[in-house]
Amino acid sequence: MILRFKGRLQRVSFYLVIAAWWSGGLPGRAQTLPPADSVKSAAPASKIIFGAYAQGAIIISHTPPVAHLVASHPTGFELNAQHQTTGAAPWHGWYKYPKVGLALIYYDFHNPILGQSYAASVYLSKAISRTARHDLSFRLGTGLAYFPQHYDLYTNRKNNFVSSALNATLQFRLEYDLALSPHLGLLLGLGLNHYSNGATAKPNFGINLPTLLLGFNYHQLRPVPTAPALAPDPADVGHNFWNLSTSLGYKQRSGGDQTHYLVNSVTLAAGRRVSRKSNLLVGVEGFYDRSLLAMLHDSASHPGEHLPDVKKASAFAGHELLFGRLALVTHLGVYFYNPYKSNGFLYERVGLKYQFTNLLFADIDLKAHRAIADVIEFKVGVKL
Structure with a gap:
């Protein structure tokens, strides 16, 4: 695997997704089971x-x-x-x-x-x-x-x-x-x-x-004693779920334009816990980036010119590497609705997700195009 140093975060996101695909099946109907990953047990101090x-x-x-x-x-x-x-x-x-x-x-x-x-x-x-x-x-x-x-x-x-x-x-x-x-x-x-x-x-x-x-x-102590045996797999391994979320971010167009433009998204994903360490997801999402609207208005040849829609819609596949209630999130997406082609048809996302309750979660993600940062997303959602 080659890292391309273009000054943007997380070049390896889609490699993690591809590796995760080998470990399990596709999402189906969601089931609600109590997560066991973060349950405390007796262990050495x-x-x-x-x-x-x-x-x-x-x-x-x-x-x-x-x-x-x-x-x-x-x-x-x-x-x-x-x-x-x-x-x-x-x-x-x-x-x-x-x-x-x-x-x-x-x-x-x-x-x-x-x-x-x-x-x-x-x-x-x-x-x-x-x-x-x-x-x-x-x-x-x-x-x-x-x-x-x-x-x-x-x-x-x-x-x-x-x-x-x-x-x-x-x-x-x-x-x-x-x-x-x-x-x-x-x-x-x-x-x-x-x-x-x-x-x-x-x-x-x-x-x-x-x-x-x-x-x-x-x-303080070396080596540190560890638990005598591994915990059993969580009860929800092999079961499915749904995620519904929305995000908010902001960005600038250039150093000469000091305005910060809002970027919104809505995501629906189906997932399956395929092992004690991994969730796999597939989903669809929509984006509205107001900086693209400003770019279109600046480039219009006359005030009444018809401008293409700046909204985008996509499908994605993703992986979540689980550490109790915390997860490292990686997605690879492709736009299927993209009238204003301000970027390529692929995008990557990498971030951190925390499951506060069985229902509510939050993410901080970086969305990028060809390893060039696009926007930082602050996301909230529900797991069903």
């Missing part, structure tokens, strides 16, 4: 791991307009605290007892146009290989970052990487922890950090930082 890492990075020149900003080598520092799961919830054992953490990350870009960044990220670190002395794991995290030196039309127009103070961050990382003592571990890491605002403001090419890390972990 969990322990905390504290980490402090130095970071060195390079900036990827993924498009010609940002070439003037990639001469420096950013350096940074990270402080984190990780909770080692031990089996208190069923999904802990299903994922080989991952670590759940919170990280504070600082970068100095050594460039007055870019300045510094300050980020807070939550993450999940899943073990690939683990012994009493060694821990090789893959970490996936997301959060928010603050950039004081962002794009400004009058004072900082050369910064076309970052166009707003508040941005999303995404982290992929391979980490190796070597035990130096019963409590102290040496941490070596190789990662990729991404920063973007998801096109809520423009220009927004986004920053990609391949990063090397070196630091130390302090383990």
Whole structure:
């Protein structure tokens, strides 16, 4: 699988969907069953791991307009605290007892146009290989970052990487922890950090930082005891459901137009829980992007000209990777109604979903066209 660094979030979304298709059948009639994924059970007391890492990075020149900003080598520092799961919830054992953490990350870009960044990220670190002395794991995290030196039309127009103070961050990382003592571990890491605002403001090419890390972990207890046996599969595996939801987002057309335009969608999806870790979905949805209407009016040759409809309708297939009530959502969609062809016929979506009750859920998603961010969607819905 190849990652294309075009300064936008989550290039791998549709690969996850395709992989998930091999694991189960199609949705049918919905049934209501109580979710067992988050039910607490007796398990050994969990322990905390504290980490402090130095970071060195390079900036990827993924498009010609940002070439003037990639001469420096950013350096940074990270402080984190990780909770080692031990089996208190069923999904802990299903994922080989991952670590759940919170990280504070600082970068100095050594460039007055870019300045510094300050980020807070939550993450999940899943073990690939683990012994009493060694821990090789893959970490996936997301959060928010603050950039004081962002794009400004009058004072900082050369910064076309970052166009707003508040941005999303995404982290992929391979980490190796070597035990130096019963409590102290040496941490070596190789990662990729991404920063973007998801096109809520423009220009927004986004920053990609391949990063090397070196630091130390302090383990309260190593190795941590785990539950003696895995929990049984949830009662709703093999059953179907319906999702009905609506979303709200906003975006800019360009750096010269400071107006934020509303984007709405409505989605109907049928799903099936095919395993303890996965839901599969198919559905239809409609979109109304008011920035496209503004673009049409600007390009009209005369006031009375007939303009095409900017509304769009699509069909999609999707996957939800389940962690108790939390899910990593990935969709691949195709437009079947698209009179104003402002983009290609395919789109991707990746996001996080939380099931608050058996009925109500909420999502934060990024919708993109060919890995170029289109809009961040704030979604609410019901599961039937």
